[in-house]
Amino acid sequence: MDSLSPAVARPGYDFARQRAGIVHFGIGAFHRAHQAVYTDDAMAAGDGDWRIIGVSLRSADVAEQLNPQDGLFTLTERSSDRTVTRLIGSVASVIVAPQDPQAVIEAIASPDTHIISFTVTEKGYVRRPDGSLDRANRAIVSDASAAGPPQTIYGFVAAGLARRKAAGLPGLTLLSCDNLADNGARLARLMSDYLTDTDPALAEWFARTCRCPGTMIDRIVPAVIDDDRQRVAASVGLDDRGAVITEPFSQWVIEDDFAGPRPRWETVGAQLVPNVGHYEAAKLRMLNGAHSALAYLGLARGHEFVHQAIADPELAGLIETLMRSEAAPTLPPDSGIDLGAYADALIARFANSALAHRLIQIAMDGSQKIPQRWLEPLAINQQAGRSTPATLQALAAWIQHVSGAARPVDDPMAAQLADLWASHGADGIAAALFGTGGVFQASWTPSAESAQALQAHLDAARN
Incomplete structure (x- = not known):
């Protein structure tokens, strides 16, 4: 810390003296640019013992970046007119779950822990296309049969909760920070279904003592590449392998339903509300829906970054139509959100050329994203008799993308989608996906x- 550039703001508290109160699954760049920052701010405002133990379910990359740095990393906010960098001290350490599964279970079972949070992306919830728990998934089968160490969030959480129950400790708050519609209720239902299958007594204890608040999260966080790290190193005076880069904008709306203590996130910018549904739906359908449309249509037109795609006049008009004429009308008029102003702000954020947000990053895992981003508003508009030309054009671009003809497909359903393309061809693929009896x-x-x-x-x- 003493060697950092004086321009880098330091944490406003003694992080080394703080205990960990949160276990977070999926400690990627988004978490470090969002929840970790709110938690850092809360501790700087006087809250104690809320450091975060990160858990990586698969890759050791983040642990190898952060653990040698004592969990410290820099956050850089970039816009067209300014760049600000600060040091974040809220992450205590990172556990690589396959390397040390018992450490993950012990962290959940610790009396100091009050919250388990998640940014595991849509596919981390191991769901079937209809949203139910995929009980046939190999990792779920392994966890349910206790054939080895846990592999999924359900196996790890169940093992940790079982120890808490046996020790007479209180239940926990499970906080999904992923882009799932009704994410808190969905997590509660999925966790309950898993526990009911594997330990009915623990399922009853979970329902009685634990809470799963809904959340809406919003911040654009591009993947960091080597060029970014070199620019950060030149700016801060040290090599930071855990550096994250983001936009100045950040929003976090949380349902105020916790099982026990929590940081006072509302004092540092988060919104604690009775129900997050309207905020969540607006973000999924307008921001995320537009992002996915820019990804598939932009890639097809040869663009690499979001700011390039939104500068394409043809795509800009289509995105305006998707957000204002197709997504916004599916939201309740009494949502309390100025949807016109929200769309204006999104267009400005997409155009931020200081943020190199790659379209191929957004295009990942589309099969897990399109149901809530496009298909739900398509169904609502269809029921209301409204046409949806922009969303249908974007959906066609996704269908073409998952054929794999132009580039490799990074999607948990890639093999199944390739088989559908091979068996049905361009004339039958849409019906195989969305028609009667189709996958979606x-x-x-x-x-x-x-x-x-x-x-x-x-x-x-x-x-």
Whole structure:
């Protein structure tokens, strides 16, 4: 710390004296630029003992970045007119779960722990296309049978909660910070289903003592590459392997329903509300829906970054239509959100050329994202008799993307989607995905008019 540039702001508290009160699964760049920052601010404002023990379910990369740095890393906010860097002290350490599964369980079972939080992406919840727990998944089967160390969030949380129950400790708050519609209730349902299958007594204890508040999270956090790290090193005077880069904007809306103590996040910018549903739906359908559209349509037009795609006049008009005319009308008029101003702000954020947000990063795991970002609003609009040309054009671009014809597909359903393309071809793929009996039928089945429009876009992509 003494060797850092004086321009880098330091934590406003003695982080080395703080105990850990949060266990976080999925300690990637987004968590470090969002929840870890709010928690750092809360401790600087006087809250104690809320440092974070990070858990990586697979890769050791973040542990190898942060543990040699005592959990410290820099956060850089970039906009077109200013760059600000600060040191974050809220992360205590990172455990690589496959290397030390018992340490993860012990952290959950610790009397100091009050919150388990998650940014494991949509696929980390191991769900079927209809949103239910995928009980046939190999890792879920292994965890449920106790054939070895836990592999999923459910196996680890269940093992930790079982120790807490046996020790007479209180339940915990499970805080999903992922882009899932109704994420708190969904996590509660999935966790309850897993426990009911594996330990009914623990399932009853979980329902009685634990809470799963809903959340809405919003901050654009691009993946950091070597060039970014070199720029940060030149700025701060030290090599920071855990550096994260983000935009100045940040939002966190949390349902005020905790099982026990929590940081006073509301004093440092978070919003504690009775229900996050309206905020969550607006963000999923307008921001995330537009991001996914920019990703698939932008990649198809040769763009690499979000700011390049939104500068494309044809794409900019389509995104305006998607947000204002197709996503916004699916939200309740009494949401209390100025949706026009929200769309204006999103366009400005997308255009931030100081933030190199790669479209291919957004395009990952599309099969897990499109149900809440596109298919749910498509179903609502269809029921209301509203047309959705922009969303259908984006959906066609996703269908074309997962064919794998232009680039490798990074998606947990990549093999299944490739098989569907091989067996049905361009003329039948849309029906295989969304028609009666299709993979995503539970989320949306197109009308004859929508099916025709979707096929027309696919035909145009071949010509």
